[in-house]
Amino acid sequence: MNETSLLQPPRNTVSPPSMPTGNKAITTLSEAIVEVISDSGEGAQRCGQSLGAVAARMGNGVWTVEIIPAEIRPPARSVAGASGNRIRLGARRITNGGDDTDLVVAFNEQVLLGRVRAGELKPGCIILLESMWREDADPAIAASYRQAYDQLVAAGYRVREIPMERECRAIVREARRGKNMFALGMLCNLYSLDMQLARDQIALVFGKKDAAVVAQNVKLLEVGYDWAERNLDFKFRIPAQRAVEPQIVVNGNTALALGILASGMEVCAMYPITPATSASHYLSDVFEKVGGVVHQAEDEIAACAFAIGASYAGKCTVTITSGPGYSLKQEAIGLAVMAEIPLVVVNVQRGGPSTGQPTKAEQGDLLTAIFGSHGDAPKVVMAAGTIEDCFYSMITARKIAETFNMVVVVLSDAGLATSQQPFPRPRFNEAWVAPPVDQSDLPAGAKPYDWESATGLSRRFIPGQAGGMHTLTGLAHDSLSHVAYDPESNEKSIHARSLKLAALQKTLKPPPVFGGESGDLLVVGWGSTRGAIEEAVESLRQEGRKVSSLHLSFLQPMAPGLKEIMGRFGKVMTIESNWCDRPQDEIIDETNRRYSALAMLLRARYLVDVDCWSEVRGQPIKPGTIRRVILDKLARPEESVP
């Protein structure tokens, strides 16, 4: 039995770097990636989030990612059941989840094996493992624990067995539920975090319960801290720098919901779907406090139609969904385009096609977002590149939707949805809350689609407005909204709706280039890959590589100046999380290769030979991977842009 490796795929044994012993030396790190994992319901999530919050308060850069099992209640001690958090702490601002994990706290060896097999741990990673399973009454459990332990040690991991539950039992009866705060205490010790901040955090988290609960958890925290101080022979410090401005820490979905609040929108119509739902959960809790309504419709089609109805009646509305729901909304989105009803549609992308990977990150819906719905259905497509962007993009989206009477699609994804990162607390601006639309009487002869010839814009008529009575229709129509099938009317209205995109494009500024203004390679990205791409680019630039990156927030229309920017680089490529054919495949060549979505768009629009690299592994692309991709691209001199 012992010969079979539990740690597939097999790894090479790496000898651990020497650890400080004796009088504890504190090693200063520029960053560390920590995971806390348990069976679901054991509180690893809370421990991980609290760790992130404490570090953020100290002024560390933080990026937290939820580790979520695919099932709601996976069996205890199962390899696929890991639930918890991955926290990347840094001396500087952290913009993504980073590469491999440096230290793991695991409440059992099975959930740990899941992470090992997924290749998430750095060679030689420190593992703090709950040791009670070694003496478990069930011989099978004890055996599997010992086997896993032996193999982990043999593979070079630095495993420390820790009797977490036993230590907690002295304080709480139900030690299984208390050990997450014990673990938090250990981590505070190991990373030299401020214990007072940790106590404050506990008070915040458990504040709704009584003081005794807070006191007990603080006790567990302290016991964990002391235990690590006495028993572990290593300690780290990540220099922190307190931000001058107040920062907020939220995940991407909460940021979207806060953005909806801030945009002044009043109605959100939705149907539950992972990974978008948590935005609606949060919004359901807070929206009514400011006079808003979250309507859970009977399906996504109804949600979109409801949103359209409310928008048409004068209250710009948002509907929020993910891939499958986004597909269902297409016909209604086309109606909003045709009738020029402002509408904000959020798609928190997940893996596709079909039901795909509900909890996993992918950027597979860009082309659907731009080209979805039959016929010529021009709409605005934006993508949030950071958690902070999730907030502000809602405000921008509403503004554009109402200024241009257009559908604005905002793309986020499962990665942003479940990650947390501090960003400067937004300062409320009255201009966010768009003023109520003009409802004054319309002059005699006013036309509901009085398209301005240069921009395609027309004034929006709202029911209730005297003089504006007309029947809006999804059929082809003229400027009076009369059904019109004649060739002139049809072209005229299609022309006007198309011009609006150009009119918006004229107001956009070229995005800033990250790195140098020219060089050997330009990496273009969109959406959640921003942090990882820029981190890779920055590290390579420090090594003297002439690589830069460009991140697009507007995918439709694209900002002006992109062609000029691309022209200043020897090569251009996109890095995306949607499939592109691999040139090394035997039957793939230039005549049949499918490019990634953004690469395809850039090639088509700018006639630039944009290459692409992609990965669809369900997780955010890591900066280390991007580094390798860039180096590989730079190393191939034969294919530069003519």
Add this chain to the structure above:
Amino acid sequence: MTSAATECLLRMYDEHHELEDYQSGVPRWCTGCGDNAILAAVQRLCRDEDLRPEKTVFVSGIGCSSRFPHYMKTYGFHGIHGRALPVAEGIKMARPDLNVFVNTGDGDCCSIGAAHWIHAIRYNMNMTVMLHDNQIYGLTKMQASPTSPKGLKSNTTPRGAYLEALNPLTVTLGVQNVSFVAQAVDWIPEVMYDIISAAFHHKGLSFVRIVQRCPEWLPKLLEPWLHDPEKVLLLEHEDAIRISPSLAQVYKNRRRHDPSDLDRARETASGFDPIPVGILYRNPRVPCYEELRTAAGLRSTERIRKGLEAEFDKFTVWPQQAAEGAPAE
């Protein structure tokens, strides 16, 4: 501001509408199409109720019947097939002050839009829904609909429809929160008017199935009912529809039906020969979703700011600084 208010007041006194104020264009329905009769009844209702055209919206899906809003000089929303109800719900949620009507066909409501139909009954938003039930797909040229009688020959059922017809009344009466259900027939316009009027006055979702003739595709289907008054069962009640003496001369087959009796309504609704005509069920006490959901208090920028700052406070990593960031209350 004063002048606008005065103008508004003046308009209230001034405003008296004629039929023409609600008429728009020449309907393109076939001659003899029952939709014409429905349109006439509705335009009369608008005039009699003096509805402000700008405060009135007709919402429809797609089909012959869904052309309806184009012929009204009010606001109209001719949307997509099957989705009239959720659009109307959104409008009502945003603007409870508007008079909202829905015109939908048997394909539009009972087939492609069936999920929305069931849920609309449950939401019970204050609107008047007219199901133009011609028992066929008119616009797309004679395909069987869910309400087509079994055996009906159509372009998709050349050897006769395979299934029993769905009864929109019993389905509606089976949904929790149902608050108003009635049946009208286009060939007794007087009763149709009374029913639509009662539906309009009911607070909640009033569902009126109107048996509507489609002479283009089914010229014979309803003939027996037209020619034989005995095949019509008029429901009358002092709380519902009163039958005029002249009508009573023709329609002798009448029954006293108490619209608060749900069980009796379900039983009565299941018949088609004779066809029950009148108000089957009415319950004015069912809450309306828009009222359950409308948040109390005025929505203002200040309220949004306060709400938002309170949320930011929860997520701020330096609470003491957050207090400085937020303006003092």
